[in-house]
Amino acid sequence: MYKVTLKVRNQQFEYNCAPDQTPLRAARNEFIPFPTGCQRGGCGMCKMKVLEGKYEQELERSHEALSNEELANGFALACCMTVKSDLDIISAADYENQLIKDSLEKAK
């Protein structure tokens, strides 16, 4: 069992994820409001930035949902990935907001 730390919708959650579960499924089982769409790697609603930890991304997915560049930069689709260690993830939307906030802070 691995520990997942998830930042989403301006909130933080911690939950356990078995090696044969996706982090999306494990979160939903705990009633954590994980953004969920097609669960087939097609729509990109569950796109995450992995801040720390090992994982394996299913490579057959929509490149519109997760491009090769995003894949290389540590983004992943939580509906079709498996967890290989404790994981620290943030939703792509929250990550983007955080980057904007950080750059505004720096500009001060």
Next chain:
Amino acid sequence: MTRVMRLGRVELNVLNLDKSVEYYTKVIGLEETGRMGNSVYLKAWDEFDHHSLILTKSNKAGLVHLAFKVETIDDLAYYERKIEEFGCTTTRISSNTRLGEGEAVHFILPTGHHCELYHEIGFLGTAVGTRNPHPWPLGMKGIAPHRLDHLLLTGDDLKTVTRFFVEVLNFGQSERVVTEGEEELVGSFLFTTNTSHDIAFVKGPDAKLHHAAFGVESLHDVFKAADLLSMYEVPFDVTPTRHGISRGQTIYFFDPSGNRNEAFAGGYMAFRDMPTITWDASKIGTGIFYHRRELSESFMKALT
């Protein structure tokens, strides 16, 4: 009177052709009718034209094109002129560009979707034939819908795309969803057959697919579809319920590439002279999901 007969075919991008063909034949229960290049052609048992669904291998999901069948070959030139007059550019797609298809007129809808009109397409006949037919064929697989029913697409300018369908293609508008003061059109349901909608649009990003719907006979068939989807572990978006808009009975789920499908039953008969039904945006939850009376995030945001 020149008219567009029906939504004849839809081409979807799929991530894995083998998995998708297995899903659309075994779970949906369509029949494979041919292959060409990276595409597989399918039809439902009650359809008589060569295909209504084309699956094309791609590295993304979503809609490649949709096409409406017109009544005569001369209608192509008639609509071509009307489409040009509206301000859309048309091009001709030559015969046999795809399997079993004659010439088509191509244009891009004001919402960015690739659309075609055609008349000629190969004929295969329904699975029960036309002479003393049985009501349904033996050995049906999966959900086994009668036909491709409708498409729901998303786009930004719904007023213009509605005007296009009504003024150029002579569709009727059965229902619409408007914001307060009728300022903005956020949903538009359009028909050319006598079904409640052959194509519909909801406000959202241009050129995206919300769902492709297959027509089944009754609520019982919708419920049985739900059973089958659980047996095959297909992810649901929405379990069986009723629509306020169209009054149809419905279930939503996702194909192996994340394209949303619907099994749709019932709904009223639409007529050209029917008054358009209006839903207030504040009542959209009831309009879409009559029982739950609220929208869900996945239904609104998962698009391909």
